[in-house]
Amino acid sequence: MRCAENDIAALDASDPLAPARNAFDLPENLIYLDGNSLGPPSRATLSAVATTMNSEWREDLIRSWNTSDWIGLPKRCGQKIAKLIGVQRDEVIVCDSVSVNIFKLASALLAKSSGAIVVHADEFPTDAYIAIGLANQIGADFRRIEETAGPEALNETDGIIIKSLVHYKTAAVANISDWEKAARQKGVSIIWDLSHAAGALDLNLAVDGAEFAVGCGYKYLNGGPGAPAFIFVKKERASDLTQPLSGWMGHKKPFDFSDDYAPADGIERFLCGTPSIISMTALNAALDIFDDHSMAAIEKKARGLSDLFAEGCAELGLAPDAPPAEERRGAHLCFAHDGAYEIVQTLIKRDVIGDFRTPNFMRFGFSPLFLRYQDVSNAVSILKEILDTEEWRKPEYAMRAKVT
Amino acid sequence: MRCAENDIAALDASDPLAPARNAFDLPENLIYLDGNSLGPPSRATLSAVATTMNSEWREDLIRSWNTSDWIGLPKRCGQKIAKLIGVQRDEVIVCDSVSVNIFKLASALLAKSSGAIVVHADEFPTDAYIAIGLANQIGADFRRIEETAGPEALNETDGIIIKSLVHYKTAAVANISDWEKAARQKGVSIIWDLSHAAGALDLNLAVDGAEFAVGCGYKYLNGGPGAPAFIFVKKERASDLTQPLSGWMGHKKPFDFSDDYAPADGIERFLCGTPSIISMTALNAALDIFDDHSMAAIEKKARGLSDLFAEGCAELGLAPDAPPAEERRGAHLCFAHDGAYEIVQTLIKRDVIGDFRTPNFMRFGFSPLFLRYQDVSNAVSILKEILDTEEWRKPEYAMRAKVT
Numbered sequence: 176m177r178c179a180e181n182d183i184a185a186l187d188a189s190d191p192l193a194p195a196r197n198a199f200d201l202p203e204n205l206i207y208l209d210g211n212s213l214g215p216p217s218r219a220t221l222s223a224v225a226t227t228m229n230s231e232w233r234e235d236l237i238r239s240w241n242t243s244d245w246i247g248l249p250k251r252c253g254q255k256i257a258k259l260i261g262v263q264r265d266e267v268i269v270c271d272s273v274s275v276n277i278f279k280l281a282s283a284l285l286a287k288s289s290g291a292i293v294v295h296a297d298e299f300p301t302d303a304y305i306a307i308g309l310a311n312q313i314g315a316d317f318r319r320i321e322e323t324a325g326p327e328a329l330n331e332t333d334g335i336i337i338k339s340l341v342h343y344k345t346a347a348v349a350n351i352s353d354w355e356k357a358a359r360q361k362g363v364s365i366i367w368d369l370s371h372a373a374g375a376l377d378l379n380l381a382v383d384g385a386e387f388a389v390g391c392g393y394k395y396l397n398g399g400p401g402a403p404a405f406i407f408v409k410k411e412r413a414s415d416l417t418q419p420l421s422g423w424m425g426h427k428k429p430f431d432f433s434d435d436y437a438p439a440d441g442i443e444r445f446l447c448g449t450p451s452i453i454s455m456t457a458l459n460a461a462l463d464i465f466d467d468h469s470m471a472a473i474e475k476k477a478r479g480l481s482d483l484f485a486e487g488c489a490e491l492g493l494a495p496d497a498p499p500a501e502e503r504r505g506a507h508l509c510f511a512h513d514g515a516y517e518i519v520q521t522l523i524k525r526d527v528i529g530d531f532r533t534p535n536f537m538r539f540g541f542s543p544l545f546l547r548y549q550d551v552s553n554a555v556s557i558l559k560e561i562l563d564t565e566e567w568r569k570p571e572y573a574m575r576a577k578v579t
Numbered sequence: 580m581r582c583a584e585n586d587i588a589a590l591d592a593s594d595p596l597a598p599a600r601n602a603f604d605l606p607e608n609l610i611y612l613d614g615n616s617l618g619p620p621s622r623a624t625l626s627a628v629a630t631t632m633n634s635e636w637r638e639d640l641i642r643s644w645n646t647s648d649w650i651g652l653p654k655r656c657g658q659k660i661a662k663l664i665g666v667q668r669d670e671v672i673v674c675d676s677v678s679v680n681i682f683k684l685a686s687a688l689l690a691k692s693s694g695a696i697v698v699h700a701d702e703f704p705t706d707a708y709i710a711i712g713l714a715n716q717i718g719a720d721f722r723r724i725e726e727t728a729g730p731e732a733l734n735e736t737d738g739i740i741i742k743s744l745v746h747y748k749t750a751a752v753a754n755i756s757d758w759e760k761a762a763r764q765k766g767v768s769i770i771w772d773l774s775h776a777a778g779a780l781d782l783n784l785a786v787d788g789a790e791f792a793v794g795c796g797y798k799y800l801n802g803g804p805g806a807p808a809f810i811f812v813k814k815e816r817a818s819d820l821t822q823p824l825s826g827w828m829g830h831k832k833p834f835d836f837s838d839d840y841a842p843a844d845g846i847e848r849f850l851c852g853t854p855s856i857i858s859m860t861a862l863n864a865a866l867d868i869f870d871d872h873s874m875a876a877i878e879k880k881a882r883g884l885s886d887l888f889a890e891g892c893a894e895l896g897l898a899p900d901a902p903p904a905e906e907r908r909g910a911h912l913c914f915a916h917d918g919a920y921e922i923v924q925t926l927i928k929r930d931v932i933g934d935f936r937t938p939n940f941m942r943f944g945f946s947p948l949f950l951r952y953q954d955v956s957n958a959v960s961i962l963k964e965i966l967d968t969e970e971w972r973k974p975e976y977a978m979r980a981k982v983t
Contacts, residue, residue, distance in 0.1 A: 303838070421711060454855045
């Protein structure tokens with residue numbers, strides 16, 4: 176049963192996160208259900224990048240490495256993310272991309288303890304591709320386990336598993352604690368990919384026993400297109416690990432220009448080249464909004480928004496490809512439909528932005544910091560119209576763009 | 580003999596590159612001799628990043644991957660750089676950092692033909708550190724050759740050499756053609772690091788027989804702090820090479836989400852994760868200034884500026900650690916001095932920006948696009964004052980910052 180209009184208004188009126196929307200500067204009338212793919216800029220982010228460009232870079236030039244602490248940005252961003260995922264502040268650093276960071280961690284772990292690299296059959300593609308690339312490079316085995324396989328599928332001949340915490344389609348959430356216990360018994364290390372989780376779920380990696388993770392800066396963290404990624408290594412494990420992308424920024428004393436490579440003591444050894452300051456400035460500013468809101472409140476509202484959407488869709492005969500309703504879920508929903516690509520294009524034309532995921536999924540994200548319950552309700556109404564009128568069958572909506 | 584003031588004015592008056600300075604928005608009275616370390620933003624760069632932030636990202640959000648061709652940025656930037664280094668337009672792509680790109684190329688080449696990884700004893704640190712990291716990872720040999728060693732130092736048991744075209748201290752320029760011929764006879768591949776060369780020297784890599792190179796976006800290309808780097812692979816060689824950082828952006832069809840990794844046909848297979856759009860936008864805009872000026876004119880003026888500086892310094896008893904005057908040289912000069920760190924700090928206090936390189940070098944870069952002969956002449960006068968008065972001996976100038 177869909178909520179009546181006055182119920183929707185009441186939900187927004189009593190929403191403790193409602194003020195967060197003002198921190199963003201979203202286009203009017205746009206219903207943005209794609210913050211899971213690219214979060215929008217906060218006003219603070221727009222302003223921070225302008226300052227970095229016009230003042231730090233243009234005026235202070237090279238001096239800003241010290242005077243604006245550009246050199247400290249990877250650590251400062253890491254400290255903010257550490258809080259969001261429930262680990263110690265000096266256990267996270269921001270650098271490179273998710274793909275590169277998976278490679279660093281996977282290679283470092285296999286150097287300590289060899290074995291196969293494992294991924295689920297339906298793991299996010301780049302995670303599997305990096306696993307394949309590394310396996311071919313160092314002659315490790317690579318194997319896939321079934322989509323639904325639990326930790327019992329791990330073998331003692333496995334070395335590591337690269338695993339999304341939140342599935343990029345179903346939004347199913349793995350139980351970190353169960354996986355870690357089972358993996359440890361088999362001597363397997365888990366690299367958690369938090370890309371679809373960080374900034375959306377209330378995470379406590381330390382409590383749950385996770386030791387290694389990577390994640391994306393441009394989804395729920397709103398760090399901007401292609402924002403730098405992050406990497407987490409539990410402090411006790413960091414100094415054991417030698418990662419092969421040993422560029423100068425991971426050196427204990429980068430500006431001593433010494434002949435030998437001596438890795439920094441903790442998480443900084445996972446740095447490689449010069450950090451991408453302009454992009455990292457955006458992420459750094461974007462993270463500040465999380466100071467004002469608890470991750471528990473954020474996860475709760477994400478669930479409320481996506482439940483509201485799912486209820487509306489149920490009346491349209493659409494059921495998400497999602498875990499059972501009583502289970503924990505990430506902040507997005509996927510619906511299979513033969514016209515998925517065309518429906519998403521039609522929605523975009525109507526200013527409701529979601530995305531298409533091959534082969535036939537419509538995906539919608541429910542970022543709780545800027546979405547109102549009213550937005551979600553309106554999105555359902557527009558979707559209903561598009562389906563009722565079959566507007567999506569117009570040939571113009573079938574043209575495929577390069578990026579989907 | 581130093582030029583008289585009216586000679587300096589004449590040099591500026593007849594400088595064909597003089598109009599280029601207007602494309603930048605440098606702080607008044609600043610003499611910026613550090614464009615070799617971090618180039619300044621052009622006005623077009625400041626404006627392009629503002630557009631990406633406020634319009635492409637803020638308004639168009641995820642749609643900009645298609646509508647603003649964000650997805651094509653790595654190729655579009657690569658095409659512009661290809662022109663500057665004298666290779667075909669589809670042989671260069673922009674991505675990641677110099678360190679990461681060296682790793683990709685070195686690993687791909689050694690997978691085809693094993694052997695030791697070679698660097699000069701005085702190679703730029705991160706190049707050597709990456710060589711060490713890769714050697715340890717895959718069990719390859721790593722060896723250093725003497726600072727002054729020529730291509731005859733290569734052995735048939737060597738696989739690759741990672742070599743700066745322009746030395747980061749002396750600015751000595753290697754002869755690509757000689758090195759390539761000698762290396763090929765020994766079956767050794769050369770990865771040229773063009774970081775201190777691209778945008779400063781008139782390069783013709785194709786003519787000279789180079790097949791592989793990487794380079795930096797934030798020095799003479801003015802792409803901004805930590806700008807993405809570039810990678811060049813000769814077309815005929817690209818499809819032979821499999822690089823291990825096989826993230827989704829290097830896939831033939833990234834958005835098909837297929838199980839297997841099928842690398843893109845040409846240089847795009849060297850992409851890895853999602854490109855850092857905000858930083859890459861800056862580099863992309865910065866490169867446009869090279870459309871208006873030939874690299875021959877740029878190299879010629881760089882030489883003119885640095886010769887003028889060297890002549891002035893000679894009168895102060897300072898001789899650069901540089902190749903003989905009749906040889907080709909990059910666009911910077913290094914001077915050894917026991918008070919190098921302090922003198923550089925004193926110059927900075929006086930608005931003359933150079934940098935310090937360990938253990939005792941002052942380094943000054945002569946970016947021809949925004950420097951006037953008058954700036955160089957003034958810098959010499961200020962340096963003379965600082966040395967004459969021994970102002971640099973004040974204790975305040977000896978405080979070491981984190982980044983030098």
